[in-house]
Amino acid sequence: MRAARYHGPGEISIDEVPDPTIESPTDAVVRVTHTAVCGSDLWFYRGESDREEGSRVGHEPMGIVEEVGEEVRHVQPGDRVFAPFSISCGSCEYCRKGLHTSCKNGGFWGSTTDGAQGEQIRVPQANGTLVRVPDRYADDQDVLKSVLPLTDVMCTGHHAAVSAGVEAGSTCAVVGDGAVGLCAVLAARRLGANRIVALGHHEDRLEIAESFGATDTISARGEAAVEELRALTAGGVDHAIECVGMGAAMETAIDIARPGGTVGYVGVPNGVEDGDLVDSLFGKNVTLAGGIAPVRAYVDDLLEDVLQGTLDPSPVFTKTVDLEGVPEGYRAMDEREAIKVFVDLT
Incomplete structure (x- = not known):
């Protein structure tokens, strides 16, 4: 064979x-x-x-x-x-x-x-x-x-949304426009989220995110993306979904989470530094949940x-x-x- x-x-x-x-x-x-x-x-x-x-x-x-x-x-x-x-x-x-x-x-x-x-x-x-x-x-x-x-990828995106605590009527954000991130948008819609913000860098992928149920899309990078999301959501989201695995994506997910919120992560970790991220979670009482689906x-x-x-x-x-x-x-x-x-x- x-x-x-x-x-x-x-x-x-x-x-x-x-x-x-x-x-x-x-x-x-x-x-x-x-x-x-x-x-x-x-x-x-x-x-x-x-x-x-x-x-x-x-x-x-x-x-x-x-x-x-x-x-x-x-x-x-x-x-x-x-x-x-x-x-x-x-x-x-x-x-x-x-x-x-x-x-x-x-x-x-x-x-x-x-x-x-x-x-x-x-x-x-x-x-x-x-x-x-x-x-x-x-x-x-x-x-x-x-x-x-x-x-x-569909079950992994679902695991991310579930880990982030997405529920009916909630507002959430998905960091990443790869297959898992797009499936996380589908999962958030399936779980009843009222507003879903998709963050990515490729317009064609963000168009698919919209067809999957994203109500807003952001193509900016880094701090510009964080500021745009905070402006859209009056300060951030209770449910942030990280679907990339890179340190920058995790930082963005934590930064857009409101105090007391939850970050659901499923991106295979690559280049993630622990110390600063833990400090960011600690200061806002943000929960980090997720892992391999x-x-x-x-x-x-x-x-x-x-x-x-x-x-x-x-x-x-x-x-x-x-x-x-x-x-x-x-x-x-x-x-x-x-x-x-x-x-x-x-």
């Missing part, structure tokens, strides 16, 4: 790799039909995080079950399924608490098991990890494109909305490639030519 592998900064290739096989009774083998390139993949692509050369990449798989281990009961061969970016058993103490990313028996695509940008994957802990798409939607390509963001805890509710047609995050995909085009997908995202790349293996 063929799969995408990392060979150093800026180097992704499609290589021949061994076919996956059942190694444990709780495994499944899935033929991948759709996957994606994620903004977090760019950290290793740019050489800004460590990764072993030759490793397989990708963490957003959807496909058809080909084979299951003898202990797999929740899915069967022929089922249309997708999987969160983290693997989880569904039954340990952390999974029962809804903290699937800390599963005692779990792991992550591309680190503890092979990456998902390939023709097939072995799925450990298939009972807890795989999510089945109802048969009536299994071949609806438009629906499947709307479902795929539930593997990561426990996708499996949210996915059932969000999937229901997608299937009912009331939630559609698919516009975050602005470029489509086949498996051979994955290296081009990385380049396009790295150069800001695409928000998120949809990989179609059908």
Whole structure:
């Protein structure tokens, strides 16, 4: 089979790799039909995080079950399924608490098991990890494109909004106009926010934010953005949502939070300095909540909305490639030519 592998900064290739096989009774083998390139993949692509050369990449798989281990009961061969970016058993103490990313028996695509940008994957802990798409939607390509963001960015944006305490009638602000930030706008609207301010630097992305429910957009940077938001909201917001991971974005989120407010953060931390940020939180009694999104805890509710047609995050995909085009997908995202790349293996 063929799969995408990392060979150093800026180097992704499609290589021949061994076919996956059942190694444990709780495994499944899935033929991948759709996957994606994620903004977090760019950290290793740019050489800004460590990764072993030759490793397989990708963490957003959807496909058809080909084979299951003898202990797999929740899915069967022929089922249309997708999987969160983290693997989880569904039954340990952390999974029962809804903290699937800390599963005692779990792991992550591309680190503890092979990456998902390939023709097939072995799925450990298939009972807890795989999510089945109802048969009536299994071949609806438009629906499947709307479902795929539930593997990561839609649930991550939702986690940010929930962590920030967004509720019906509230005013919130989203820092970041990448796929996660745009999905956080969708999530805030779904949670009933009355006013949603989207902060970003790309007019085309802010237009999508408006279509997703943002009532105001700000394209200024740094202190200018903070001042503009404070003027719009009479001093700041109770619910600030940080979806970038860079120090400047976290500073902005904290600066726009009103005293007693909450910052929900899901941006993978990169270049964040602790001391000054903690001082800023302390002085205003601002709560910082969030972290890596426990996708499996949210996915059932969000999937229901997608299937009912009331939630559609698919516009975050602005470029489509086949498996051979994955290296081009990385380049396009790295150069800001695409928000998120949809990989179609059908």
